[in-house]
Amino acid sequence: MAELDAQGHEWRAGLRFPWVKPPANGEVREVAPGVLWLRMPLPFALDHINLYLLRHEEGWVAIDTGLNSEQTRAVWEQVFDQVCAGLPLLAVICTHFHSDHTGVLGWLAERFRCPVYMTAGEFQWLHLGAPGGSKPSWAFRDFYQKAGFSSEHAESLLPLIQAPHFRPELPSSFQRIEEGSRLAIGGRCWQVVIGSGHSPEHACLYCAEDGLLISGDQVLPRITSTVSVHVTEPQADPLRDWLDSIERLRELPDTVLVLPAHERPFFNLHQRLDQLQQHHQAHLEKLQAACDEPRSASELMSELFPRAQKGFDQLMALGETLAHANYLIAAGSLVRETEQGVYRYRCTQPGEPRLNRLLPFSADIAAC
Structure with missing residues (x-):
């Protein structure tokens, strides 16, 4: 149940939302001087992604891009005309490689001849891409059959991840950012804070002076970010990475304004980190x-x-x-x-040897 405080801020599940309603798709709202919140449409049940535009010198820096679709390009054209006022993009920073964050990255970089900033891990996964071909590979079938799916069921899943909007337009180069990198943008110093679990090397941007955290998908206010094992690395332990990242994010002040990639900006970071941890503990x-x-x-x-x-x-x-x-x-x-x-x-039986990891060979071989 939501309620409004004296400032007109909405309180919901222990989080404080300064804006009751988001901007419409293709429109912006200033959340801090020179920081614009841009809502971009998505053709899913989760029907939007939040991008951010940072004013810098004689242009703008974009945080994430939207899907690779004609609708996304049309919205960007509207933004160039009505928001950017003819000023160019000077750089694009991508929080992580997922297609709703990088879909038109190559298009933007080529159009404005501007650099792309990403972590190395995210850039590499961006170029890995979805499995190709009309038939599932042996590894794809094996992954889903071992999970208990039939061969026919496994084969039916391949087209779902081969849709055109899941294939970003790729840039040919990037400039690496990493934990602790500092970016001077629009008179602010933004520090890169890395999280993992949802993606391998997710970059959040933290401005200590103004108490702003562009969190991408690493911290969302209502929904929980996907933490998944995929065909690519079937023995991965992304949940351990995710829970470790929650602890590192607790080092940031609870007072920051969190600017997430989905839903609305909010306060009370630590409360949300507690909720995320409790969600996975219950699972x-x-x-x-x-x-x-x-x-x-x-x-x-x-x-x-x-x-x-x-x-x-x-x-x-x-x-x-x-x-x-x-x-x-x-x-x-x-x-x-x-x-x-x-x-x-x-469940492990009392006294049973502990096996920390099973290697993905044709016969499972326990790590020594």
Whole structure:
């Protein structure tokens, strides 16, 4: 339940939102002098992404880009005409490689002949791209079949991640940013703060002087960022990276204005970090409780995400389920075994040896 305070700020679930309504798609709102919040449409249930424009000298610096689509380009043309007032983009900074953040990155960089700033890890994953070809690779089939999906079901998932809007327009070069990098933009010093788990080397931008945090997808106010295991690295432990990142973000002041990539800007960072940590802890407890007898990943997915019935929702739900399962395996709380080509997860028995990691060979071999 939301309520308004004396300043007209909305309070919801312990977070304070200075703006009750977001700008319309293609429109902007100034959230600090020279910092514009730009809402860009997305063709999904999550129907928008927040971009930010930072005024700098005789131009602008863009934070993220939107999807690779004609709609995105049309909105950018409107922004160039009505917001930028003929002044160019001087640089584009991308928080991470996901397609809604980098979709027209190459188009913007080429149009304005401006540099792209990203972390090395995100730039490399940007160029990895979705699997090609009309038929799933052996690794793709193996990943989903071991999760408990049929061969036909696995094959039906491939087109979902090959849609054109999931293929960003790539830049040919970048300038590396990393933890602690400092960027002088518009009279402000922005420090790069790295998070992981949602993506490998996600860059947030923190301005200590003005108490601003451009958080990308690393901290969102209502929804939770996806923390998933994918075909590319089936033994990854992204949830450990995510929870470690939460602890590092606690070092920032609770008073910052968080400027997220989705939903609305908000205050009370530490409260939100607590909520995110509690969300994943509840998922871990629920998953472990479901493993009192051996269960496949698809069965566990139905426990954690009962509304994810088909399509892209299943892709996301399975990835999150595996992230929690891999975390519990690394913690020694679960054991993963193979039964008729399907992985099954069960709780560790008292006195059972702890296996920290299972290597993805044709036969599982425990790390020494």
